Amino acid sequence: MIASDLKAMTPVMPADIAAKAAARMGDAVTMDEDGALVVEAAKLPALVRLLRDEHHLNYLSNLTCVDWPDRFETVYHLCSMQGGGQVTVKVAADKARPIVPSLTSIFPGADLQEREVWDMYGVRFAGHPNLRRILMWEGFAGHPMRKDWREAYYEQDQKPLKSRWPNGEFFFGEDTLSNWADNIKYPTGYAAEGLIDEGRADNNIAVIDAAALKLNPDIQGDHVIVNMGPQHPSTHGVFQMRLTLDGETVMDLQPVMGYMHRNHEKIGERNLWLGNMPFTDRLDYLAQLGNEWGYALTVEKMMEVAVPERAEYIRVIMAELTRVQSHMWGITFLLNDIGAFFTPMMYAIEERELILDLFEMTTGSRLMCNYMRFGGVAYDLPPEFMPMARTLVYDRLEKAVDEMDSYLTNNEIVRERMQGVGILPPEMAISYSTSGPVLRASGVPYDVRRAEPYGIYDRFDWDVVTRPEGDIFARYMVRLGEIRESLKILKQALAQIPEGPIMGGKKAWQIRVPAGQHYGRVENPRGELGFYLVSTGESNPYRYHVRSPCFVNLTALAEMSKGHKVADVVAILGSIDIVLGEVDR
Amino acid sequence: MAITQPLPLLTPEQMAEGKTGENGLLVGTLEMAVNWARTQSMWPALFGLACCAIEMMHTQTSRMDMSRFGMELMRASPRQSDLIIVAGRLSRKMAPVIRRIYDQMPEPKWVISMGDCASCGGIFNNYALVQGVDEIIPVDVYVAGCPPRPEALMHGILQLHEKVKLEHLDGWRDRKGGYGLRVG
Structure with a gap:
């Protein structure tokens, strides 16, 4: 079926909407020279709700962050399903303790994008249900997209692998280094065993029972967690799905990615x-x-x-x-x-x-x-x-x-x-x-x-x-x-x-x-x-x-x-x- | 038919004759026969990382037709394969996984590093990528290109065949530095 498409609809005018919303919100919102709405962190959910409910901007197109010398700036691009351009919303966050309210309750599509910003920039999203690293591995030290993060191999004083032929003998990097080389600094007090937390629902190793997951209490028997991937013929590459199964039925699924991340x-x-x-x-x-x-x-x-x-x-x-x-x-x-x-x-x-x-x-x-x-x-x-x-x-x-x-x-x-x-x-x-x-x-x-x-x-x-x-x-x-x-x-x-x-x-x-x-x-x-x-x-x-x-x-x-x-x-x-x-x- | 008389030892001339197959039999070493069998049915692991995997799949399809060399079966399980074509960039997050896959493959096993990223890091030279898969697993043949054309991959496979034909039956593990013995 081919529907009659957007020809009949009137596309939204981002400049008008931005001006109207800025007027409605009062002092909390200002407009910058690019026509973007700059809002206080606390008022962000209110502004986004206003844009969504009254101005038909019901599609969160993009969510990202910029590291400026004096602040982190999270950037949101909102679009309308009626067509037209996008309205940009920006929130400034403190450099030392960057915290911004999460939009997952308004737009569930913000979930993975907010996790990416946390992983890459270290901006915390208050109210995010599952704010963990997504592209780098758990235990990785630092947030690589920050301007002050020094890139191993390129920006450090000495290369971790000086030569693969030190005395004319070939050796494998794995023999001398951990799999992640010494590019990785673990936080003080970090222990790999600490990641296995019996109480956590997102645990990837322990078998979790129904009560812990707050799933259907009528179901008897254990739920089993199965990792599909990253080497699996169905995953179109190196993607991992962490399935919580009841027998053969999928109760929950978590995508795990980053196995091809090269920043x-x-x-x-x-x-x-x-x-x-x-x-x-x-x-x-x-x-x-x-x-x-x-x-x-x-x-x-x-x-x-x-x-x-x-x-x-x-x-x-x-x-x-x-x-x-x-x-x-x-x-x-x-x-x-x-x-x-x-x-x-x-x-x-x-x-x-x-x-x-x-x-x-x-x-x-x-x-x-x-x-x-x-x-x-x-x-x-x-x-x-x-x-x-x-x-x-x-x-x-x-x-x-x-x-x-x-x-x-x-x-x-x-x-x-x-x-x-x-x-x-x-x-x-x-x-x-x-x-x-x-x-x-x-x-x-x-x-x-x-x-x-x-x-x-x-x-x-x-x-x-x-x-x-x-x-x-x-x-x-x-x-x-x-x-x-x-x-x-x-x-x-x-x-x-x-x-x-x-x-x-x-x-x-x-x-x-x-x-x-x-x-x-x-x-x-x-x-x-x-x-x-x-x-x-x-x-x-x-x-x-x-x-x-x-x-x-x-x-x-x-x-x-x-x-x-x-x-x-x-x-x-x-x-x-x-x-x-x-x-x- | 039972053989009543012992077969006479062959002279060098007769052996040369035998190699041409004129007498209906071929003479060679066991090593040669085994290596020939190995090259003619090498089963690669179904394992693709990035862009090069697309060209690897093109190599299997109708225009290039990799099955001419006995390789039409890509095994989804590393336990059933004896060749791994590392097609694409290898991130540090993926590195332990690929080592595990390699360890799970039965011996003897070979590795083709396909493309620039797998061979030396390619254009993605930064902290997130392993600069060459040979830091993790021993590589037999490197195929250059970003990505290599299917013809280049087939050339790499034929080079590997040449290499396998020269291998000896015993001492496989020693030559690889005992790496086959590890369990992941």
Whole structure:
């Protein structure tokens, strides 16, 4: 089903709302030069409630923190499901004892994002139910994103591993060091045994009985905690799910991540502005060109560079090809998870290889393209691109989608495994800040390309695909529909693409971004990818934050999984379609 | 049919003849036969870390078709596999896990470090990542690239085959410094 989408709705005007809310709240709220609302910590929940209930800003798009020399500043970006831009709310926290009220009671989607801020910056969120480290391990000393945290290996006086060949003899690092090397300082009085606390419900080792978890008292027998992952074929990489089971039924689920964490954001603050471009490829490595576009778009907004027509078309073509190949991968991996092992993948990857060929002939690389630049793209399309792209888009891919549809959609096993499993009601999908196919499969017609059009998406004729059911099958159908919509956009873009230059602005080896900040977002195959960038006019970003759709979508995983069997959890995780490079960053 | 007379010892010339298979039989060492068998059905562990895992999966699918080399089975359990392709960056949080997976694999076992991150840290050179998987487990073949193309991975696998063909039957553990003996 394709719903009539956001065309009829009136998008909210962030500037008006901010002014109105500031007037209502009195002295507690002021507006800064960027139009953001700066609020006292104690009044934050009241302001956010006001924005949510009276101004339809019911979607917490992004939550992060900036370490300024005199304060920590937590930043919230709120959007409306009616479309339009976002309202920024900022709260200053004391440098010595940073405490900010938690928003988890208003927006449950803040859960994992607040844990990340605690882990990386050490800002405490009062009232958060489970404020523990999320990307680093328990026992890690310090908060790495703080500006005064000295990075081991790079900023310490002596390298912990001087040579792996001290006397011409090879040795393994593990023999001389602990697994985490001596990069780690344990707090005084730290004991590993202390982590095993019999009374704690989130304990990962002890077997916990029903009473301790305050679960259904009628259920007799022990609940068993099972760790799925990080090495497990169903987890799409190195993701861990800590399941509390009653027999085969899932009573509780906790996502554990960080097994691929490399602190992309810290590297981003060290790099030059353009130097971050190849790193964005490695975020969501199934949607390389989408990530690049998100970053390029945000910096272009800050620099106020115009992009030439031809480059805009090339970007749309590349982003939509990325979406097609990514959704094909996503669908077939979901089928892998429900038991159709590898056969659907063989079909989908055949098509995917052809799209990767297009990327390779244009950018020089299959996966890590490093193609977009601020103000355009790096290279023009080669002459053989257009004939091959036309053949693919007009003839081949459509047939491939129809073939997939005819083989899979009405398959009895597929229906049995997918329908009615992992249901996410629309209100919950919004309050948990889910995005992309997960949100649209719950019947919410929200797509950044339509809600806050970027590039030239407002010129094309296409629909936002939604399904009302909110189960796994709906997510599968939304992805299938989105491939078709992408092909529709691609046909128009390939027909309309003009000749002309591919780079705008003036040529510069080293770009300067004016001081300021911007939250830019694009609709990636997995949802809303946001970049929150702060510039102080230096040659590198002062703050570089990535709002990862997979990471935020995982917040709702526990709610979707409760009450289902273990085998269904695998399928539910597959239907979110996570990419660990982006979850852990 | 019972053999009534003892088989005569073969002269070098006859042995050379035997190697060509003209007499219907092949002569070689047991080592050669075992190593040949090992290279022709090497089962990799189904283990992907990051971007390189995508290229690793491309290597298995129709265009590249890794099963030409007897490798179509990726085993989800390390206990059933004898090759681990470390495809992607290895964080310090993941390092104890990968060591455990390696220890769980039965011997003999081999390791391919796929891509720059696994080989030397790649572009992610900071505190959160292990700068090369060889700090944790012994690596047999390094494949360069970020990520390596599927062809490059297949080249790495064929290099490993060449290496395995030269191995001796005994003393496997000693050559690896007794590392196989550890239990995780």
